Amino acid sequence: MSAPDSEAAAGLKVFHVGEDAAGMRLDQWLAAQTGADLSRSRIQALIRAGEVHVDGKPVHEPKAKLVTGAVVGLGMPQPTPAEPEAEAIDLAILYEDDDLIVIDKPVGLVVHPGAGNWTGTLVNALLHHCGASLSGIGGVRRPGIVHRLDKDTSGVLVVAKNDFSHRALSDAFADHGRTGDLERAYHAVVWGGPPRPAGTIDAALGRSGSDRTKRAVVSEGRGDARHAVTHYAVIEKFGARSDATATASLVECRLETGRTHQIRVHMAHIGHPLVGDQTYGRAFLTKANKLPDDVRPVVAGFSRQALHARLLQFRHPRTDEVLRFEAPYPADFAELVEALSRLPSE
Template identity: 70%
Template sequence: MNDPDNEAEQALKELDADETAKGERIDQWLAARLQPDLSRSRIQALMREGAVHLNGQPATEPKRKLVPGDRIVITMPEPAPAEPVGEDIPLDILFEDDDLIVINKPAGLVVHPGAGNWTGTLVNAMIHHCGASLSGIGGVRRPGIVHRLDKDTSGVLVVAKNDLAHRVLSEAFADHGRTGDLERAYDALVWGSPARVAGTVDAPLGRSGTDRTRQAVVPETREDARHAVTHFTVLERFGQKEDATAMAALVECRLETGRTHQIRVHMAHIGHPLIGDQDYGRAFFTKANKLGDTLGPVVRMFPRQALHARLLAFSHPVTGEPMRFEAPHPQDLAELLEGFRRWSPNGKT
């Protein structure tokens, strides 16, 4: 018979910082003491969820430095539902070997099981497709997710099939290509157009104060502020005027960091939210009324943010071989772009 009191004790992890903690980041110090039970990334996730308390207060910033005597309490969440099961979901596979698989993810496909989406995800599809070729991530036969695309963002995504590939690729994505060969390019169709052909948005992101499911640009002094940098290049302008303003533009975005909803929030921050973005561009929806009877209804009915992960390049985690993959625009985005080109035949920048 299970002992309820013992189970309650197991739900908490309590630690007192000693002299070794002086000046150490809280996530690093905890990871060094709690591995293999809790990895650093898992600790960071628990902090974001409010499950880590420092001296009785929520500790949400992994960079927080410790001092001897600090009291840390981790409240472990209830066990997650059973491991995902394989499901026969079609995959557009760009490349596959014993270590990894690269797919062209369609819009509408959730990457990982979670609240409200325990089935029908990319992970379920991968378990079915890969079968015994998955040697296991952390001792469990499941695919290793090293980066994600929003449910309604399409494009290139790589998934690890074993622990080694998962570790090497995770390190590459955490580094964001600063010291390696990682390269990511996204195509975004936005309202209006930046005045300059190329530029950079350097603005920290954190949880929105009005909706916890959304991100927002926040002051860098805020405890949960996370450094975020997006580089953009205008590829086409539609409905361009003499002052270089336009009704819409196709913009290539390259990430220097990889935060949740980064491109969507950054483009909205500079006044050019993505067409179709229900979360960050709703105030611009009436602009479709200026597009006429042919294009206007198409834009109003576009069911998702117009964002596509077109390019992904990286070094193979085992062989070191350079790998580069591009996915053409999916049909819905291609038709939307063609509609803008017909509406504005001189749309090239």
């Protein structure tokens, strides 16, 4: 690999094309020279923006072929301010270093600004908390979101601070732990009791035909179908009966894929929607009315999906250390579990 010229101007890296690189694509070759510091898509964006020069002239085509002896200059513009504004929002930080930050996301906090939620999000909070330690994701000084939790889902979430960690963590999450050390476990309180102590739900997800903001189980052959697999295990049954059913259950879910609302849709699909789920468990909301007086108010008053990202494990992109984090139940989730645990078994 060619080393950058040590006399290059600040913010500019200079590389010399050797004989072995003749005929290679400019973007492919530069990606090899910069290693894991820049993704190929980021390099392509820099080329199109005029930040790459060959023999002193700007080249705007990533597919441009190299010739032996050429001198390639790679400009690294300073990260531009992110569009969302920094806001002082308290965060429960589980871990932080120069590459990433791990938080225990509270219920009600939206991860990323969007329609109806341009302020008060996790991104706004991180822009304030991390400040200058954000070295730029895709050239913009902003946190790198590699996975998300719904607004009303609590628990462990990791965010990248730079392109290097964003790229590595994104690859790990895309792999879903099949070949690496990534491990994610969610705890959910669902209605009823799954007949088996553990199982796998393999059902494609797509947009609901009745509401485009919702997801639904669809046939694999549909155009928008996305393969989705959820593994679940029953932790505890509440109000267990002799026929293996129950009033409700605490289950652990692990994802083999990461689709929008996957756990909520899959559990509803097998007849066990999450307690409090106003979107996918609406037909079960009146079940709380049949509960004993000391349990009914807690369950009836639980107005969000009972889902908590309990565990997150991953390999640190720079140190290669395996990091493991667990988030305790938030107060409302813990109260729900405690109340349901008072239900007598038959």
